[in-house]
Amino acid sequence: MAVFRKVVERHSFSDAAEELAMSAGSVSKYVAGLETHVGTPLLARTTRRISLTEAGRTYYASCIRILDDIEEAEKTAGQLHPTPRGLLKVRAPVSLGSAHLGRSIADFLARFPEVKLELTLNDYFVDPAEAGFDVSILIAGNDREPMRGARPIGRMARAMVASPAYLEQHGEPATPQDLKRHNCMVYNRGQLPDEWHVTAPGGDRTVRVAGNCRCNNSLVLRESLLEGAGIGLLPTFLVAGDIAAGSLRTVLPEWTPESRTLYAVFPQPRQPSAKVREFVDFLAHSFAVDSQWRLAFE
Numbered sequence: 001m002a003v004f005r006k007v008v009e010r011h012s013f014s015d016a017a018e019e020l021a022m023s024a025g026s027v028s029k030y031v032a033g034l035e036t037h038v039g040t041p042l043l044a045r046t047t048r049r050i051s052l053t054e055a056g057r058t059y060y061a062s063c064i065r066i067l068d069d070i071e072e073a074e075k076t077a078g079q080l081h082p083t084p085r086g087l088l089k090v091r092a093p094v095s096l097g098s099a100h101l102g103r104s105i106a107d108f109l110a111r112f113p114e115v116k117l118e119l120t121l122n123d124y125f126v127d128p129a130e131a132g133f134d135v136s137i138l139i140a141g142n143d144r145e146p147m148r149g150a151r152p153i154g155r156m157a158r159a160m161v162a163s164p165a166y167l168e169q170h171g172e173p174a175t176p177q178d179l180k181r182h183n184c185m186v187y188n189r190g191q192l193p194d195e196w197h198v199t200a201p202g203g204d205r206t207v208r209v210a211g212n213c214r215c216n217n218s219l220v221l222r223e224s225l226l227e228g229a230g231i232g233l234l235p236t237f238l239v240a241g242d243i244a245a246g247s248l249r250t251v252l253p254e255w256t257p258e259s260r261t262l263y264a265v266f267p268q269p270r271q272p273s274a275k276v277r278e279f280v281d282f283l284a285h286s287f288a289v290d291s292q293w294r295l296a297f298e
Contacts, residue, residue: 001063003030004042008060011050061132064089065267068134072273084275085114091128092137095218096262097121099237104286108279115275123189123216129267134276137283138263139235141190153284154262157236160196160251161243165228173231173252176205183230184209185221196233198255205255233257262287 006016007027017024035042042056052060072086092101097119105117120133128136139156160179173179176198186193186209193214197206211230215221218234225232226242231251242248264280266272272280 001034001067003027004034005060005063005067007031007043007050008052008056013050058130061130064132065129065134069273072275083114084112084273084278086275087116087118088135088275088279089118089120089133090135090137090279091120091122091126091131091133093139094121094123095235095238096137096139098219100286104283107286108282111282112275112278115279117279125265127267128265133267134273135280136265138265139260140263141258141260149266149268150263151266151280152261153264153280154287156260156262158233158257158259159236159239159243160198160231160233160255160257161225161239161248162231162251163226163228163247164249166225166230167249167251169228176207176252176255179207179209179231179252182209182211184211185224185230185232186211186214187216187218187221187233188214189216197258198252199258200255235260 003016003020003022006020007013010016010019013027013031014024017027020027031043038055038059040055041053042059044051044053044056068086098121101119105119109115109117125136125138128134138150170182173182176196179196184196194210195206195208197204199205213221213224213229215224218238221232222234222238222242224230225234225239226247236243239248243250264283266276
């Protein structure tokens, strides 16, 4: 497994052999033996490049986890409280990573200097076991059934906002139903993105909104809202600074939009290692105490 991993990472049998202090023939023999053992090709070889087969991608992700666990077990054997160390691979949504994770990561790495973190930001959730992540951060609706290996670590408030220029030109909605006559910018990920759920002391409302722009990135929607394009429903951690500066105003402030739940999703059936547990605990605490981003710990 270690030889196979090194070949994949170096994209070359000869480079892997040099780093492992082995002959290229020995490396090739190890990989061929591994493919015979698992009963399927793991690498697609051409004269120019080496790439993973579909089975190879899944097996490579498993190899990383197994080898990392072995390394951590060997380093922490005999210790009462294992010290987090080694490579930590994390996936998170783009908006959350851009707005909040940089500061949290800096604090975490300062506290645990033996950890090296590799952060991937994208808005397409994949099973961390298949993608080779130690933990994946997921934002999901409250009505969504928590998946296996998911731990709720926070609640993410949202706000309906628009620029002062837009509201001056088009008027300010007085009730949730008034949103139907406004240009609503829709974040089109998740179930029923056109339905906005809001709550007030008098009860709940669901409004089906529409507009001339739908986007799967809330950072882009924020920029459009700042330019006066319409009304948007975005995480408050993303627009809190704009609201404080007066660049955006809260629409229907007496109505509270439905929040979202923040999950840490672990590969299954693997148990989280010390570095993963410490990171998720640190992140949950960070969300709980950092009121600037309006994240309430759960």
